[in-house]
Amino acid sequence: MGVMVSGNLNSFPPFGETVFCRRLTLAGAKHNLKVYVFTAEAVPEDGTIFEGYQYSRGKWLSVTFPVPDIIYDRVNYHDPCQLQTIRQRLTRITEDGHHFQYLARGLSGKWNVYQSLRRAEIFRPYLPKTTKYKNSRQLARWLLHHDHEVFLKPHSGTHGKMTLHVRLADDDHHMMLIGRDNNNVLFHKHFHEWETGAAWIERFMGERAFIIQPYLQLTNANGRPFDVRVLMQKNESGRWGLTGMAVRLGEQDSVTSNLHGGGTAVEAGRFMNLEFGETAASLIFGTIRRLSAEIPEYLESCFGRLAELGIDFGVDRKGRVWIIEVNSKPGRSAFFQIGDPRSARKSVENPVMYARYLWLRQLRRVNS
Ligand SMILES: Nc1ncnc2c1ncn2[C@@H]1O[C@H](COP(=O)(O)OP(=O)(O)O)[C@@H](O)[C@H]1O
Ligand SMILES: [Mg+2]
Incomplete structure (x- = not known):
């Protein structure tokens, strides 16, 4: 089995989820299944030799290996282009006659x-009632119809990053925001004018697709x-x-x-x-x-x-x-x-x- 993971150049071995990958290798050894790890970037553009890692006798070794029989995809694709590139490379490998199966297809946001x-x-x-965020007029309508509180989160987010609780207070004269940024750091913001607050939210979201839900007291x-x-x-x-x-x-x-x-x-x-x-x-x-x-x-x-x-x-x-x-x-x-x-x-x-x-x-x- 080849475990496909996200690369992380700041750590050694240079990929995420190293502890999980080590545990998978040990579970594999127990059940007679060899486990290799490779990063999404390492899927060969040409040929069928994978470069990756193997956990052996207490340490990670750089190794090369042939097309795995099963690919376990653990990559968090933030960018749809990356997903497409990797999938295309893997499809080409199958077209060249090297069969493999995905352990699973992922969900799409x-x-x-x-x-x-x-x-x-x-x-x-x-x-919860849910819709795609379109513009600040829609946000204003949602606030009006949902007790002056809504929750915004990215369509393809993870770990609670970029989530935002929007609340109107003092007869709608104040907009209070509590959220988490792209590094998962908690922040508070406070606006006296709707326009300034709404513009800030739009900048916060940037180009990413967001969904709106009523704020639930969870x-x-x-x-x-x-x-x-x-x-x-x-x-x-x-x-x-x-x-x-x-x-x-x-x-x-x-x-x-x-x-x-x-x-x-x-x-x-x-x-x-x-x-x-x-x-x-x-x-x-x-x-x-x-x-x-x-x-x-x-x-x-x-x-x-x-x-x-x-x-x-x-x-x-x-x-x-x-x-x-x-x-x-x-x-x-x-x-x-x-x-x-x-x-x-x-x-x-x-x-x-x-x-x-x-x-x-x-x-x-x-x-x-
Ligand atoms: N509609 C909501 N109202 C209040 N809190 C919410 C709402 N949706 C999500 N949350 C809180 O935000 C967390 C992250 O949301 P979730 O949809 O699981 O996205 P992620 O992929 O970032 O984990 C949830 O675990 C919950 O604590
Ligand atoms: Mg979650």
């Missing part, structure tokens, strides 16, 4: 996922934002299951609960029982489990084969459950943080086991 989920009756009650009793992260994965027989669940809790007034924005992971059951009481918490978990079981196969019917999904559920002050986001390249550090060794181990082993399943299925096809 928040707005597309939202529109797909919206089409299914069962998900509709749990989806906070606990102390005003700390939290969400429930569920990891759904395919296993060794290609079937979906729930690997684990954790609550991610941000600091007070920090807008987001993402671990990359300073949030901490806590055990979900205990947290929800304390916040909502056991009866309400068990109803909330019932809804979350039911939705989590339905979402993967439904999204596969829209986007093609998937292998794992991290689903972010928001729970508002009334205990209402909201589907906030579905990630096709989920992290798993929450399970390592909360000390849930079984979920943590399974979260790494499942992609390895599913890769083996796909590979064996392919072998049987070729031989029959």
